[in-house]
Amino acid sequence: MHKYLNRYLSxxxxxFIILVLLALINGTIFGLNEIPLTGDPVSYNxxxxxxxxxxxxHLYDAGFSIYREPAYSFFISIVYRIFxxxxxxxxxxxxxxxxxxxxFFIYLSFEHLNYKNTGLxxxxxxxxxxxxxxxxxxxxxxxxFAFFIAISFYLLLRILNGDSKLLLYILLGxxxxxxxxxxxxxxxxxxxxxLTIFYFRKDLHGALCFLAVFILCIGAWIGYVHKNxxxxxxxxxxxxxxxxxxxxxxxxxxxxxxxxxxSWISRSALGGKENxxxxxxxxxxxxxxxxxxxxxxxxxNNIEKEGIKTIINNPGHxxxxxxxxxxxxxxxEHLYPPVPYLLNRIFRxxxxxxxxxxxxxxxxxxxxxxxxxxxxxxxxxLFYLAYNWATISSVDAVSRFNTPxxxxxxIIGIVGFADIFDKKLANRSF
Numbered sequence: 001m002h003k004y005l006n007r008y009l010s011x012x013x014x015x016f017i018i019l020v021l022l023a024l025i026n027g028t029i030f031g032l033n034e035i036p037l038t039g040d041p042v043s044y045n046x047x048x049x050x051x052x053x054x055x056x057x058h059l060y061d062a063g064f065s066i067y068r069e070p071a072y073s074f075f076i077s078i079v080y081r082i083f084x085x086x087x088x089x090x091x092x093x094x095x096x097x098x099x100x101x102x103x104f105f106i107y108l109s110f111e112h113l114n115y116k117n118t119g120l121x122x123x124x125x126x127x128x129x130x131x132x133x134x135x136x137x138x139x140x141x142x143x144x145f146a147f148f149i150a151i152s153f154y155l156l157l158r159i160l161n162g163d164s165k166l167l168l169y170i171l172l173g174x175x176x177x178x179x180x181x182x183x184x185x186x187x188x189x190x191x192x193x194x195l196t197i198f199y200f201r202k203d204l205h206g207a208l209c210f211l212a213v214f215i216l217c218i219g220a221w222i223g224y225v226h227k228n229x230x231x232x233x234x235x236x237x238x239x240x241x242x243x244x245x246x247x248x249x250x251x252x253x254x255x256x257x258x259x260x261x262x263s264w265i266s267r268s269a270l271g272g273k274e275n276x277x278x279x280x281x282x283x284x285x286x287x288x289x290x291x292x293x294x295x296x297x298x299x300x301n302n303i304e305k306e307g308i309k310t311i312i313n314n315p316g317h318x319x320x321x322x323x324x325x326x327x328x329x330x331x332x333e334h335l336y337p338p339v340p341y342l343l344n345r346i347f348r349x350x351x352x353x354x355x356x357x358x359x360x361x362x363x364x365x366x367x368x369x370x371x372x373x374x375x376x377x378x379x380x381x382l383f384y385l386a387y388n389w390a391t392i393s394s395v396d397a398v399s400r401f402n403t404p405x406x407x408x409x410x411i412i413g414i415v416g417f418a419d420i421f422d423k424k425l426a427n428r429s430f
Contacts (some may be wrong), residue, residue, distance in 0.1 A: 113161070176189065
């Protein structure tokens with residue numbers, strides 16, 4: 001019986017089916033009955049409807065708009081074209097399949113190094129992440145972004161492990177291109193990826209091919225934007241707002257920045273109330289202040305230059321603020337209503353305690369065991385996380401920006417236990 005079960009689970013098709021079932025259960029238990037069209041989902045839906053109906057990349061009016069990066073809206077528009085406009089049941093099912101895809105590429109990453117049992121555990125745990133079940137029922141880009149991060153992870157792992165097929169570099173460039181057109185925070189990551197490839201593989205042609213495909217992918221969209229607006233951009237973004245808010249906070253003393261973090265956690269995590277420092281230095285009131293200055297006739301460029309000058313004049317306070325933002329990024333994501341019953345505040349707290357504890361304990365075991373096991377997976381996961389930590393902490397961090405990377409914390413933890421799941425390979429190093 002045991003041999004039969006092992007033979008059954010060794011089949012990739014069987015594993016894929018298991019992951020489909022787990023993702024459907026996850027999306028059902030931790031999802032919502034209806035997709036709420038409030039906040040960000042409203043704009044994604046508007047873009048997708050206009051694209052599906054052939055009206056171009058428009059938001060609410062008839063004019064071309066780059067309020068958001070385009071990839072996720074194009075993805076939803078394809079679902080609308082096939083299954084009908086605002087067919088949210090189809091959206092939910094397709095996004096549950098994204099969870100399956102994320103989990104399966106994680107399995108393939110371990111399987112490529114012959115750590116099949118460890119990969120199966122990693123895939124199962126990934127498919128069961130409660131937040132993934134929740135976002136499968138939301139019109140939000142988190143799962144779509146996480147899917148292409150998982151694809152790029154698998155492709156980069158194969159390249160760094162010695163697979164020099166040209167197709168892998170092309171697909172890696174496309175994966176990073178689509179991910180960047182989903183969340184532009186990844187814009188500069190290919191430079192570090194290319195340097196990593198060249199350093200470890202000494203493959204200059206492959207690294208340049210990867211960069212060329214990425215640039216073509218991004219450039220095609222930027223060219224389209226320039227044709228419609230006359231400016232070169234991926235998205236209008238909120239960089240000007242981020243500069244303004246962080247510049248304001250960089251004027252705070254170290255003590256006041258710590259008090260700001262304490263106040264933020266008290267309100268966001270513990271259900272506390274707003275206080276004077278939050279009402280003055282939190283993102284929303286600062287955005288209103290920024291908008292008021294624009295309404296009063298001040299130039300956007302002048303305000304931005306003023307903010308940059310303030311940050312330059314307070315480098316220590318700004319960098320200390322980055323640490324504050326990093327803590328905010330790693331905090332529990334507290335969902336806005338409606339929230340599934342099982343995904344309540346206590347459950348979310350316990351989930352994050354488990355996730356980070358598992359990641360830290362796995363890291364300890366991995367290092368304590370002399371980095372035996374699939375170490376390339378450990379360091380690659382840490383590489384992706386470090387880039388996200390560095391970029392997001394330099395602006396206004398929101399815990400949701402950490403959500404697409406949650407499975408990487410699981411991977412780091414699981415690598416530390418690879419000697420348990422794949423005992424025969426425990427002494428091998430990759």
